[in-house]
Amino acid sequence: MAALKLCIVASEMMPFAKTGGLADVAGALSRQLAFLGHEVRAFVPFYRSIRENFKDVRGVDAVQGVPIAIGADRFEFSLLELDNGRKGPTVYFIDCPAMFSRASLYTEDPDEHRRFILFSRAVLESCQRLRYSPDIIHCNDWHTAFLPLYLKSVYAWDQLFARSRSVLTIHNIGYQGEFAAGQAADLGLGFSENRLQQSDLRAGIINPLKHGIVFADAVTTVSPTYAREICVTPLGMGMQDALSQRHDPIVGILNGVDYEEWDPRTDPHLEHHFHLADVRGKIRNKRRLIERSGLRFGDSVPLMSMVTRLAEQKGVDLLFDSLPPLLNARLFGLVVLGAGERRYREFFETLAAQFPGQVAFHRGYDEPLAHLIEAGSDMFLMPSRYEPCGLNQMYSLRYGTIPIVRKTGGLADSVQHFDPGSGAGTGVVFEHYDAPAVSWAINTALDWFADAPSWRKLMRNAMAQDFSWQHQIQQYDALYRRLT
Numbered sequence: 330m331a332a333l334k335l336c337i338v339a340s341e342m343m344p345f346a347k348t349g350g351l352a353d354v355a356g357a358l359s360r361q362l363a364f365l366g367h368e369v370r371a372f373v374p375f376y377r378s379i380r381e382n383f384k385d386v387r388g389v390d391a392v393q394g395v396p397i398a399i400g401a402d403r404f405e406f407s408l409l410e411l412d413n414g415r416k417g418p419t420v421y422f423i424d425c426p427a428m429f430s431r432a433s434l435y436t437e438d439p440d441e442h443r444r445f446i447l448f449s450r451a452v453l454e455s456c457q458r459l460r461y462s463p464d465i466i467h468c469n470d471w472h473t474a475f476l477p478l479y480l481k482s483v484y485a486w487d488q489l490f491a492r493s494r495s496v497l498t499i500h501n502i503g504y505q506g507e508f509a510a511g512q513a514a515d516l517g518l519g520f521s522e523n524r525l526q527q528s529d530l531r532a533g534i535i536n537p538l539k540h541g542i543v544f545a546d547a548v549t550t551v552s553p554t555y556a557r558e559i560c561v562t563p564l565g566m567g568m569q570d571a572l573s574q575r576h577d578p579i580v581g582i583l584n585g586v587d588y589e590e591w592d593p594r595t596d597p598h599l600e601h602h603f604h605l606a607d608v609r610g611k612i613r614n615k616r617r618l619i620e621r622s623g624l625r626f627g628d629s630v631p632l633m634s635m636v637t638r639l640a641e642q643k644g645v646d647l648l649f650d651s652l653p654p655l656l657n658a659r660l661f662g663l664v665v666l667g668a669g670e671r672r673y674r675e676f677f678e679t680l681a682a683q684f685p686g687q688v689a690f691h692r693g694y695d696e697p698l699a700h701l702i703e704a705g706s707d708m709f710l711m712p713s714r715y716e717p718c719g720l721n722q723m724y725s726l727r728y729g730t731i732p733i734v735r736k737t738g739g740l741a742d743s744v745q746h747f748d749p750g751s752g753a754g755t756g757v758v759f760e761h762y763d764a765p766a767v768s769w770a771i772n773t774a775l776d777w778f779a780d781a782p783s784w785r786k787l788m789r790n791a792m793a794q795d796f797s798w799q800h801q802i803q804q805y806d807a808l809y810r811r812l813t
C-alpha cells in the first residue's frame with residue numbers, strides 16, 4: 330500500500346524531552362510509523378534542555394527567521410533538524426528561544442498558551458516552506474489541539490493542505506490548557522474567530538482541547554476503556570458533551586510498549602538480565618535495589634514499588650490512610666520514585682521517616698532508577714483515580730513485577746485479576762476508589778506472594794504478555810487510511 334506523508338506533533342517526545350508517557354508514545358509512534366514505510370516528520374519544541382543535550386542539530390535552510398505574530402507581539406522561529414539516520418522519522422525542532430528556552434518544558438507563566446499557539450502555527454508554516462503536503466497531521470493533547478482549527482481556517486486557502494486530515498489523540502483529558510477569553514486575539518484567527526466555542530467565550534474562557542475535539546477529523550485516545558469513560562461524567566472532565574456530539578465514535582487504541590527500551594533480557598540500564606525461563610537475575614536486581622534504597626531486609630521479603638508523577642490522577646490520596654496500617658501489620662518493603670506535587674512528596678518523605686529501613690522515597694526524575702525499580706521489585710502499585718493508558722503496568726508485566734491496579738482506563742485493559750484456582754490472570758485489580766479497596770488489593774498481593782507456586786504462575790503469566798507496538802501501530806495505520 331502507498332506510503333503516507335505524516336506529521337506527528339507533540340509537546341514532548343523521547344529521547345529529547347519527557348515528563349511522562351506522552352513522550353514515550355509520541356517517540357514510539359513516530360518510529361513505528363516510519364518502520365511501516367510511511368514518510369514521518371515529527372515536530373517538537375526546541376526546549377532549553379534539548380539545546381543543552383543534543384548538539385548535533387542543524388538549521389533547515391528553507392525555514393529560518395520566520396516571523397509569527399501572537400497578538401500584538403512579533404516572534405521569529407527557525408526550524409532545526411536532527412539527522413536520525415536514513416530509516417527513522419525526520420525529527421524537527423521549532424526553535425524560538427523567547428518561548429522555549431525556559432527552566433522546564435511546561436510552565437505556569439502567563440503566556441503558556443501562547444507558547445503552544447506559536448508551536449502549532451510554526452508546524453504549518455514549516456510545512457509551507459518545505460512544500461511538504463501531509464496526508465495526516467497527528468496532534469497530541471491540548472498543546473497542539475488548535476491545529477485542526479487552523480487547518481480549517483487560517484491555512485485553508487493553501488492547496489498544500491487541501492488533502493490533509495487531522496487526528497487528535499487525547500493522552501490525558503485532565504489537562505485542557507484553558508486561558509482567558511480576553512486573549513482570543515493571540516490565536517490570530519481573524520474573521521474565523523467566530524468558530525471559537527461561543528458559550529465558553531461568554532463564560533470568559535477558551536479551551537484549546539475542546540477545539541481539537543470539535544475540529545479534528547478523528548479523535549482517538551489511548552485505551553478502549555478510557556474512550557468510553559471520557560464520554561460521560563465524571564471522567565469526561567467537562568469534555569463529555571463535545572465528545573458525544575461528534576458524528577464518529579472516539580477511537581480507543583491501547584498504547585504499545587517499546588520493548589527495545591523495556592525488556593529485562595536486554596535492558597541497558599540493568600547489570601543483571603533475566604527472562605521468563607530464568608529469573609535469577611531478578612533477585613540480583615532486587616538486592617541491588619534494596620541496597621541502593623537503604624532498606625534493611627532480606628530478598629525473601631516482598632518489595633512493592635511505585636514510579637510516578639506525583640499528581641492527583643495517580644491516586645496517592647488513597648494511600649494516606651491505607652499504607653501506614655498495612656506497613657505496621659505486614660512485612661513488606663516499599664520503594665517510591667516520584668516528582669511532582671508537594672503534598673504527595675511530603676507524604677512519602679514522612680512515611681520513609683516513620684518506617685526507616687522499610688520504606689524508601691527517591692525524590693525526582695531518574696530514568697535508570699525507574700528501570701532498576703521495575704526489575705528489582707515484586708509488585709508495582711498503580712491506584713490511579715483515572716489512567717488513560719498507563720505504561721508502567723505494562724513494563725511491570727514484562728519484568729515479572731506484578732501490577733496492583735485500579736480498574737480504570739488502560740489499567741483495566743491491560744491487567745486481568747489473577748485467579749489462583751484456575752491460574753489465569755496477570756495481576757491484582759481493584760475497583761472502588763477508596764482506602765479499603767486498595768488495602769484489600771495489597772493484602773491480596775502479599776497473600777499470593779506467600780504462596781510460592783501461585784506467585785510463580787502469576788509471574789509467568791505476566792511475563793508472557795505482549796503489548797508490542799507492532800500490533801497497535803496497525804490500528805493507527807488503518808485509521809489514517811480510512812481518513813485519507
Ligand code: ADP
Binds near residue numbers: 350719
Ligand atoms: P503518565 O504519562 O500519566 O505520567 P504513564 O504510565 O503513561 O503515565 O507514563 C509514565 C512514564 O514516565 C513511564 O515511562 C515512567 O517510567 C516515567 N516516569 C514517571 N515518573 C518518573 C520518575 N520520577 N522518574 C523516572 N521515570 C518516571
Ligand code: GLC
Binds near residue numbers: 350354716717
Ligand atoms: C498520559 C496518561 C497516561 C498515558 C500517557 C501516554 O500522560 O496519563 O495514562 O499512558 O499519557 O499516552
